[in-house]
Amino acid sequence: MIMSAKSLALNPKDPPTWQSLSNHSKGVSDGIKRLVSAIRDRAPGQKECDEAIDKLNACIRELDQASLNILSQNVLPHADSTLKAYQEQMENSATAILENIEPFRQAAKGEAEKLGHSVSQTVGYLGPLVQNAIIGASHTLNSKQQMALLDQTKSVAESTLQLVYAAKESGGNPKAVHAHGDVDEAADSTRVALQDLLRTLETAATEAGVVTGLVESVTKAMTRLDERTVTTTIITEQSFVDYQTRMVNSAKEVARVSQDMVARMGHEPQRLTPLAADLSHHYGALASDARGAVAATANPDVSARIRSGVHELGRACIELTKSAGSCQSNPGDMYVQREVADNARVVSEKVSHILAA
Numbered sequence: 001m002i003m004s005a006k007s008l009a010l011n012p013k014d015p016p017t018w019q020s021l022s023n024h025s026k027g028v029s030d031g032i033k034r035l036v037s038a039i040r041d042r043a044p045g046q047k048e049c050d051e052a053i054d055k056l057n058a059c060i061r062e063l064d065q066a067s068l069n070i071l072s073q074n075v076l077p078h079a080d081s082t083l084k085a086y087q088e089q090m091e092n093s094a095t096a097i098l099e100n101i102e103p104f105r106q107a108a109k110g111e112a113e114k115l116g117h118s119v120s121q122t123v124g125y126l127g128p129l130v131q132n133a134i135i136g137a138s139h140t141l142n143s144k145q146q147m148a149l150l151d152q153t154k155s156v157a158e159s160t161l162q163l164v165y166a167a168k169e170s171g172g173n174p175k176a177v178h179a180h181g182d183v184d185e186a187a188d189s190t191r192v193a194l195q196d197l198l199r200t201l202e203t204a205a206t207e208a209g210v211v212t213g214l215v216e217s218v219t220k221a222m223t224r225l226d227e228r229t230v231t232t233t234i235i236t237e238q239s240f241v242d243y244q245t246r247m248v249n250s251a252k253e254v255a256r257v258s259q260d261m262v263a264r265m266g267h268e269p270q271r272l273t274p275l276a277a278d279l280s281h282h283y284g285a286l287a288s289d290a291r292g293a294v295a296a297t298a299n300p301d302v303s304a305r306i307r308s309g310v311h312e313l314g315r316a317c318i319e320l321t322k323s324a325g326s327c328q329s330n331p332g333d334m335y336v337q338r339e340v341a342d343n344a345r346v347v348s349e350k351v352s353h354i355l356a357a
Helices: 001-011 015-041 044-069 083-110 112-137 142-172 177-206 211-227 240-264 271-298 302-328 336-356
Strands: none
Touching: 015 177, 044 112, 044 142, 083 112, 083 142, 083 177, 112 142, 142 177, 177 211, 177 271, 211 271, 211 302, 240 271, 240 336, 271 302, 302 336
């Protein structure tokens, strides 16, 4: 191209020289594009993103096939364990993915060196989640429940796939702001899909009056509040007021649900443990935002009050959940009903302390 340009400078009206310059210019342009593409393909995390995309598409195809089997009433894969065991494994996988979303989001937006690990770790939990969903569905006799379980798992896989696509485009580049919005949107969608799936799994477990998983969920939320690595995993872009606002909303929901449990314990005891699942869900959201608030404030007194208040509420929620399970198992027992009412009152008191803080 340089030689053609030199010739053109000597003879600017020579058509063959102009054509030669044009041809060489196109070659240089194509070469630059190939170079940029090669550099991008070899950037940190790109290989892992490509592998994750293939795995996620395979998972989605498996879920589609399982759904077709249900619709055609074909036999699903034989399962050797209990439905509860598969549901617990699904819950563990979904919770692990949920906890990895924020580090994944941060890596995709500005930590290229961590992107590959975050992608592989997140997608690594998807395979077991999908397999347990498919096998767990074979234990569920109700076809609507089977489809709901598979559809929600598919939503998780699809939203995770979009998150990987967005992460691949962003590439962990803090200057690729045009792609950061897609990363945030996909991460939020994945979070919602996971929360919906976890709620479904909680409901399935609590229909039989099982509260152990809910107590463990509240306990885990309390434990995570004290993790010293919190500041490295919480998005610092949000302010203390943002976390505080959501904490207030979640605390009010906890109080509302606790009073609803008291109102229903006499004539609708079968609703108690499903309501306990709601209680656990709202407390989990409260504890998560409390972690963010603790990380966002530099005032040690405020931080201590938040931790103390949320811990006390967690213990009250655990007691209410246990008594709700007992009440559902023993409808009409006045002593157990009184225990539910007393524990609900304690929950409301602890909520008022948090709101006052």
